[in-house]
Amino acid sequence: MPEVTERYEPGVPCWVDLMVPDQQAALDFYKDLFGWQGEIGPPEAGGYSICTLHDRPVAGIMATPAEDDRPAPPPAWTMYLATEDTDAATQRITDNGGALLVPPVDVMDLGRMAVAKDPTGAVFGLWQAKEFIGARTVNEHGAVIWSELNTSGVDAATSFYRNLAIEAGPMDGAPGYNALNAGGRTVGGMQGLENSPPGAPSHWITYFAVDDTDSVVDALIRADGSVLVPPFDMMAGRMAVVQDPQGAAFALIRPVPMGNA
DSSP: OOBOOSOOOTTSEEEEEEEESOHHHHHHHHHHHHOOBOOOOOGGGTTOEEEEETTEEEEEEEEOOOOSSSOOOOOEEEEEEEOSOHHHHHHHHHHTTOEEEEEEEEETTTEEEEEEEOTTOOEEEEEEESSOOSOSBOSSTTSEEEEEEEOSOHHHHHHHHHTTTOEEEEOTTOTTOEEEEETTEEEEEEEOSTTSOTTOOOEEEEEEEOSOHHHHHHHHHHTTOEEEEEEEEETTEEEEEEEOTTSOEEEEEEEOOTTOO
16 A cells, blocks of 8 residues: 655645535545545535545545635646745746636645646646645555646646646657656656547646556446546556546546556
């Protein structure tokens, strides 16, 4: 069971959370799909749920906040990059063509966060850890294993994310696909929008590891989720792209064992 015990290096994806209209329904869905445990959090935390897998934090789920003056955002997963200084990072974001959606804010004594979008429009978060480092279970069934940027501007994104401690470069054996490197290792990928549906905006997508992609997709369908890309084999494993019943998209992958790719 891969366990994270130390703080994430800057630029490394360290957390994901989901914003949906029906928080309890999402908690129930992901409990059945991945085996997560979680409940609606206390009022002082805005009801935010920290879901666990093997008693360790794996992802967050929250209710879409009520806003009278504008439409509610669509259900979506948000990926957070680790940073040592959220305020300094947000300044670099705005200095280099990005925009802030949620300015830096303290989350009790857990950490300091912000949400931004890059110059191509992809939304992501920042997390400066204090008492809470982020996900402590990764790279196993039901946990995050990969973060991928699908962007309308690969060159622009490459330049932009360098300011957040991420270096991009071609991935061996995968023409047109770029590795995202931070903390001395590959932590994600990047590609253009050629493989996305027509008209899709730039976006990050979270991959969850599973033991059997086809079986998990079948379970998702039975739970009223939907399939955007049916299971298929590729160099890293067998994957699919799906939506939960409220419309949040994510990917599933049964990874190829190391050394067999």
